[in-house]
Amino acid sequence: MKNLTIKTKLTFWYTFMLVILLMIFSAFIYISMSNAMLQGAESLIKAHAAQVASIIEVENGNARFDEPFELTTSGTYITIYNSDNSVIEGSKVHPIITDMKPSFNVVKNIEINDSIWLVYDQPIYDNNVLVAWVRASRSLMPVGEALKNLRTVIFVAIPLCMLIAIGGGLFLSGRALAPIDHITKTARAIGRGDLSRRLNLPNIKDEVGNLATTFDEMLDRLETSFKKERQFTSDASHELRTPVAVITAQAEDALAGNRDMTSYREALETILKESKKMGNIISQLLMLTRGDEKKYKPVIEDIDLVMIATEVLNEMEGLASKKNVSLYLDSPNELHAMMDQTLITQLFINLIDNAVKYNYDNGWVKISLSGNKDKAYISVEDNGIGISDEDIPHIFDRFYRVDKSRKSDGTGLGLSIVKWIIDIHKGNISVQSVVGKGSKFIVKLPKYNGEEDLKA
Numbered sequence: 381m382k383n384l385t386i387k388t389k390l391t392f393w394y395t396f397m398l399v400i401l402l403m404i405f406s407a408f409i410y411i412s413m414s415n416a417m418l419q420g421a422e423s424l425i426k427a428h429a430a431q432v433a434s435i436i437e438v439e440n441g442n443a444r445f446d447e448p449f450e451l452t453t454s455g456t457y458i459t460i461y462n463s464d465n466s467v468i469e470g471s472k473v474h475p476i477i478t479d480m481k482p483s484f485n486v487v488k489n490i491e492i493n494d495s496i497w498l499v500y501d502q503p504i505y506d507n508n509v510l511v512a513w514v515r516a517s518r519s520l521m522p523v524g525e526a527l528k529n530l531r532t533v534i535f536v537a538i539p540l541c542m543l544i545a546i547g548g549g550l551f552l553s554g555r556a557l558a559p560i561d562h563i564t565k566t567a568r569a570i571g572r573g574d575l576s577r578r579l580n581l582p583n584i585k586d587e588v589g590n591l592a593t594t595f596d597e598m599l600d601r602l603e604t605s606f607k608k609e610r611q612f613t614s615d616a617s618h619e620l621r622t623p624v625a626v627i628t629a630q631a632e633d634a635l636a637g638n639r640d641m642t643s644y645r646e647a648l649e650t651i652l653k654e655s656k657k658m659g660n661i662i663s664q665l666l667m668l669t670r671g672d673e674k675k676y677k678p679v680i681e682d683i684d685l686v687m688i689a690t691e692v693l694n695e696m697e698g699l700a701s702k703k704n705v706s707l708y709l710d711s712p713n714e715l716h717a718m719m720d721q722t723l724i725t726q727l728f729i730n731l732i733d734n735a736v737k738y739n740y741d742n743g744w745v746k747i748s749l750s751g752n753k754d755k756a757y758i759s760v761e762d763n764g765i766g767i768s769d770e771d772i773p774h775i776f777d778r779f780y781r782v783d784k785s786r787k788s789d790g791t792g793l794g795l796s797i798v799k800w801i802i803d804i805h806k807g808n809i810s811v812q813s814v815v816g817k818g819s820k821f822i823v824k825l826p827k828y829n830g831e832e833d834l835k836a
């Protein structure tokens with residue numbers, strides 16, 4: 381049974397159930413019919429006997445009948461006996477019936493030559509003295525014939541129904557399950573690495589249709605995430621290859637010939653700068669990968685966003701002063717929330733770093749903090765180069781940079797980390813920007829996230 385196909389199992393089960401039901405139904409019909417016919421025959425001979433008895437009159441203790449009557453009425457045979465059991469008048473029936481001793485008011489079954497006869501005796505009394513009696517008898521042959529016909533119909537009908545059920549069942553379940561074969565084949569093709577395959581079944585809203593649609597949707601998501609994964613790996617290798625190439629070139633150059641101390645120093649400085657950059661990329665990548673694998677467990681504690689923003693601004697002062705960018709903070713005295721301090725610090729660093737980096741000389745960056753009962757709002761605004769409408773949807777993608785030339789020393793991971801930090805805190809971020817005028821990043825974060833909620 382285990383190795384049978386669903387098609388066979390389905391057909392087998394419902395044919396089995398159908399046959400059982402048909403058998404129960406047929407047995408019920410057969411039994412009810414035979415009871416009804418038997419009772420009909422019994423009532424008939426009783427009625428015939430009573431009818432004949434009613435026209436017999438008793439005179440001086442003797443039976444007399446003036447009215448003529450039928451000795452055989454629609455299959456019932458009538459015989460009239462004297463009280464001494466001698467026949468007065470009667471139709472010709474089998475001697476066994478004629479000679480049988482009377483037993484009044486009960487219907488008896490007698491078997492003669494393989495056929496059953498019903499016999500009924502009705503007494504006729506005169507002042508409580510038996511003067512005569514009427515015997516009605518009737519063969520059950522017609523009832524037997526009718527029941528035999530019914531049996532034949534049942535025995536032909538059940539196997540016929542079974543055949544129709546099997547045929548119809550195989551056909552219907554075959555049709556209904558055909559798309560499953562298609563799904564299996566496609567899944568196999570996908571197993572061999574072809575993620576572009578789709579079922580593309582016509583849009584039928586039955587169970588299999590829904591399965592196929594869900595399957596195609598799942599494939600869409602899988603393909604997208606595979607593509608992203610591939611893109612991510614290739615971008616990561618690309619980003620790492622450049623500093624490695626610079627380091628190698630610098631080291632080879634330095635080792636090639638006798639150089640003075642200054643050029644060695646310069647080479648080492650470049651090597652250090654590139655190594656730091658590589659280290660930075662690697663730690664950012666690690667952070668994102670751990671986030672993807674849901675391995676990062678946020679440490680949720682009471683933090684003061686104003687304090688963190690102030691610290692980050694102080695650290696950024698050096699970077700900003702290189703371009704003469706002014707940093708402002710607009711905030712209440714303190715703004716407490718339950719969040720992960722390390723991550724929120726990183727969020728400020730990444731957003732302020734961008735606002736400074738993508739700013740003009742002598743520009744400004746304004747950080748505003750506010751909050752209500754259950755939300756904290758952070759906005760980082762600058763009057764820098766701005767982002768075009770086409771780029772805005774992509775800036776949170778990993779490795780996405782508007783300026784793809786190596787002029788900007790970013791790797792394009794900063795905002796994807798910001799996005800991840802916001803997701804982990806169940807918040808959201810929006811961007812408003814005008815090219816050449818500036819950008820504003822607005823972050824909304826729930827203030828009180830239970831640690832359990834954040835892990836979910």
Ligand SMILES: Nc1ncnc2c1ncn2[C@@H]1O[C@H](COP(=O)(O)OP(=O)(O)OP(=O)(O)O)[C@@H](O)[C@H]1O
Binds near residue numbers: 735766775790791793
């Ligand atoms: N405030 C901003 N003004 C103008 N452009 C911005 C701003 N912030 C981000 N961008 C654009 O979005 C891109 C992605 O930013 P993201 O912070 O993710 O990467 P990055 O700054 O290039 O590199 P990283 O932050 O990893 O050093 C940037 O390269 C830049 O083109």
Ligand SMILES: [Mg+2]
Binds near residue numbers: 734790793794
């Ligand atoms: Mg950045």
